[in-house]
Amino acid sequence: MSVASAIKTRDAAELPGKRDEDWRWTDLRGLIRQVPAPSAALDVASLPAGPFDALADELLVVANGQGAAHIGVEPGETKVVALRIVSRGDGSHAARVSVDVEVAGNLTILESYEGEGAYLGQTGLILSLAKDAVVERIILAADDAEGVTVSQAQVDLAPGASFAQTVLTGGARRQRLETIVRHPGGHADLRLDGVYLLADKRHADLTTSVTHAAVDGTTQQLTKGVVRDQARAVFQGKIIVAEGADRTDARMGHHALILSDRAEVDAKPELEIYADDVSCAHGNTVGALDEDALFYARQRGMPEAVARALLTEAFIGEVIDRIDHEGARDVVRAWAAERLGA
Amino acid sequence: MLSVSNLHATVDDKEILKGLSLDVPAGEVHAIMGPNGAGKSTLSYVLTGRQGYEVTQGGATLDGEDLLALEANERAAKGVFLSFQYPLEIPGVPALTFIRTALNAQKKARGEPEVTAPEFLKLARAKAAELKIDFDMLKRALNVGFSGGEKKRMEIFQMAMLSPRFLILDETDSGLDVDALRIVADGVNALRSPERAMLVITHYQRLLDYIKPDRVHVLAGGKIVASGGPELALELEREGYEKYARAA
Numbered sequence: 001m002s003v004a005s006a007i008k009t010r011d012a013a014e015l016p017g018k019r020d021e022d023w024r025w026t027d028l029r030g031l032i033r034q035v036p037a038p039s040a041a042l043d044v045a046s047l048p049a050g051p052f053d054a055l056a057d058e059l060l061v062v063a064n065g066q067g068a069a070h071i072g073v074e075p076g077e078t079k080v081v082a083l084r085i086v087s088r089g090d091g092s093h094a095a096r097v098s099v100d101v102e103v104a105g106n107l108t109i110l111e112s113y114e115g116e117g118a119y120l121g122q123t124g125l126i127l128s129l130a131k132d133a134v135v136e137r138i139i140l141a142a143d144d145a146e147g148v149t150v151s152q153a154q155v156d157l158a159p160g161a162s163f164a165q166t167v168l169t170g171g172a173r174r175q176r177l178e179t180i181v182r183h184p185g186g187h188a189d190l191r192l193d194g195v196y197l198l199a200d201k202r203h204a205d206l207t208t209s210v211t212h213a214a215v216d217g218t219t220q221q222l223t224k225g226v227v228r229d230q231a232r233a234v235f236q237g238k239i240i241v242a243e244g245a246d247r248t249d250a251r252m253g254h255h256a257l258i259l260s261d262r263a264e265v266d267a268k269p270e271l272e273i274y275a276d277d278v279s280c281a282h283g284n285t286v287g288a289l290d291e292d293a294l295f296y297a298r299q300r301g302m303p304e305a306v307a308r309a310l311l312t313e314a315f316i317g318e319v320i321d322r323i324d325h326e327g328a329r330d331v332v333r334a335w336a337a338e339r340l341g342a
Numbered sequence: 343m344l345s346v347s348n349l350h351a352t353v354d355d356k357e358i359l360k361g362l363s364l365d366v367p368a369g370e371v372h373a374i375m376g377p378n379g380a381g382k383s384t385l386s387y388v389l390t391g392r393q394g395y396e397v398t399q400g401g402a403t404l405d406g407e408d409l410l411a412l413e414a415n416e417r418a419a420k421g422v423f424l425s426f427q428y429p430l431e432i433p434g435v436p437a438l439t440f441i442r443t444a445l446n447a448q449k450k451a452r453g454e455p456e457v458t459a460p461e462f463l464k465l466a467r468a469k470a471a472e473l474k475i476d477f478d479m480l481k482r483a484l485n486v487g488f489s490g491g492e493k494k495r496m497e498i499f500q501m502a503m504l505s506p507r508f509l510i511l512d513e514t515d516s517g518l519d520v521d522a523l524r525i526v527a528d529g530v531n532a533l534r535s536p537e538r539a540m541l542v543i544t545h546y547q548r549l550l551d552y553i554k555p556d557r558v559h560v561l562a563g564g565k566i567v568a569s570g571g572p573e574l575a576l577e578l579e580r581e582g583y584e585k586y587a588r589a590a
Contacts, residue, residue: 295392296430300444300500301418301451310443314434314483 003028003122003150007094010035025234025266026176026205032148036120039064039091047086051140051335052110055327056082065093065121073105073133080108080325085123087113087147092120099125101133108325109137115172118146125153129161137165138328140335143172145202152178159186166323167194168332170339171202171231178207185214185245194223195319195332197339198231198263205234212245212275219250224316226340227256227263235267237282243274252282257289257315289315305341312340343368343539344389344409344508348400351388358384360564361400366508366557369536373550373575374543376561377583382543383427385561386512390424391417404508418444419451421507425497425514432484437496438466440484441503448504469502473529490517498529509533509540515549527552547579562586 006014016022017029042063053059057079061067063086071081083097101107115121129135143149149172157163167177183190194206210219225233235254256265269282289311297307316336323329344366351359358381366372376382388395389402391414402409404420412420432440446456457465470477473495485493494514501509511530515523530540530553542553550558550572558574559566560583567586568574 290430291393293430293432295414296426296432297440297444298414299390299392299418299424299426300440300504301415301448302444303415303447303451304413306443306447307415310435310440311432314432317434 003152004094004124006035007092007120007122010092022207022236026174026203028148028150028174031174032120036090036092039087039089039093039119041066042086042088050082050084050112050114051142051331052082052112052328055325055331056080056110058082060084061086062095062097062123064088064091065095067095069095069097071097071099071107071109073101073107075102076104078106080110083109083111085111085113085121085151087115087119087121087143087149088117090118094122094124097123097125099127101129101135103130104132105130106134107136108328109135110325110328111137111139113139113141113143113149113151115143115147115149117144118173119144120148122150123152125151127153127155127163129155129157129163131158132160133158134162135164136324137163138323138325138332139165139167139177140332141167141169141175141177141204143170143175145173145200147172149175150178151176153180155179155181157182157184157188157190159184159188162189164191164324165193166319166332167206168335169196169204169206171196171198171204174203176205176207179209181208181210183210183212183217183219185212185217185248187216190217190219191322192219192221193319193322194225194235195316195336196225196227196233197316197336198225198227198233199229199339201230203232203234205236207234207236209238209240210250211240211242212248212250213242214244215246215248217245217248219252221252222319222322223254224319225256225265226259226312226316227265228259230260230262232264233266235265235269237268238270238272239280241271241273241275241278241280245275246277248275248278248280250278250280254284255315256286257312258286259288309340313337344402344404344541346400346402349388349397349402350399351384351395351397353384353395357398358564359388362561362565364559364566366539366541368539370556371534371540371542371553372557372559373555374541374559374561375545375547375575375578377587378545380561381564382561383512386424386510386543389510390414390422415447416451418506419448422510423501423504423506423508424510425494425501425512427513427516429485429493429497431486433486435484436482437480437484441466441500444500445504466503469499472532473499473502474525475499491519491522494518494526495522498526501533502529505533507538509538511540511542513544514542515544515546523549523552547575550575560586
């Protein structure tokens, strides 16, 4: 049972829903009574430019589930690839993308979800990093307010590999961006960050699961978000440290600002530790903007809206600053500033 | 300049200011001294428009304009500046960004052209040098990880950059060693001018050795119970607040 097979068979009963523990806050089954007909093929040439096109060596477009879907990086090769997942119309579609980075390859994936319409789209990604490979994945999810998107990535790391990810989303009618990582230890490094900026009735679900299977692995995770109006954010972060995975160092932080009484944040940080000698911590806060800081800024002359925008931008800026790719950092910073009305 | 008359204010329905009257003419520096709990910080927050401080009676004007009718940021744009007793840490916002945003917001409110980035940086470098502030510190998030003394110095730097007309210093000497106190006082004294006025709120007389007041007022029980020249501060230092606290 999965979103991909529900789309393939057009059987809504296969969609996950609130009775599934991992999906209880992102109920697709209750939302979608009937899986829409398959989406029509798109003329890729007629699409406007994507947000990262200018930064990439290579451009891949998956439009309504169709298109080239493999990224390969040779041993020692370095490249920047823009991966555009485009949805148009009211149909349903699913796509698979595989990414293979060979020994000591270096890849930056600039992934964008660009939607218009009341579509149901699913993308399954399999990322495989060989020894000493370095990957930074930046995901900018700009879905339609009527769209439903599910992105499910599975990441396999080899020892010595480094995978850093930052998801940024404005949500959708319902949206789930999921990352599952098999962490082999062995001095592999993982960073899994996220930013959600949700307004109106939008929904976003950032779900991650990391399994540390052996000794000497690190995971750094920082997710921050802002919800207003009647928006709803879901953060589910799970880190499992298996028996024997000693000297694992894992840190998870999730911090949200709720800017209206009717907005909602559901957070479930989980650390499951079966090893003895580990350093793990998690922190989770949900609150409003600091009134004292707000008054301080206003006393210095900033109108309330300016002060709020400055402080909110700074709040999520901590996550954006962790992005290595400078050009992408600028793109997403501008995206965030626009959404926050600064 | 500032005129406060019969000001009553409550916090959480508790009356803290109980008929405070005060006049600070342009060009003068007035000190407000008083025991803990007298309402010193409440006065500074009421004058600057902090939420939660409700004026129930009386008023305050700046050059004849009703201060209490304005939003906190509008008062700032009119030139009211409060140096906080406990300056806030603003994670993620470099000090320079914060101050430039504030300065340009004030200029916009006053209908003046905004400062350009090069103009702003030139001014910031000059003022930082005067206050012996390492310029690199201004690129860091405002007040985050700064010592108490550094935070106070950063308040004076902001004051110098924003060039306010009416300055309120709330316990500016707390947390400062003698060297830092001298630098801060020099920065404040540099702003003394016939067009400006200052209200220096302090528990101890020490600060007034460096920032010499024209008048000293004793605040106790929510109102001014005594006023005099600089000698009043010395008397308070010798004899304490007890007789005023009782009188209130």
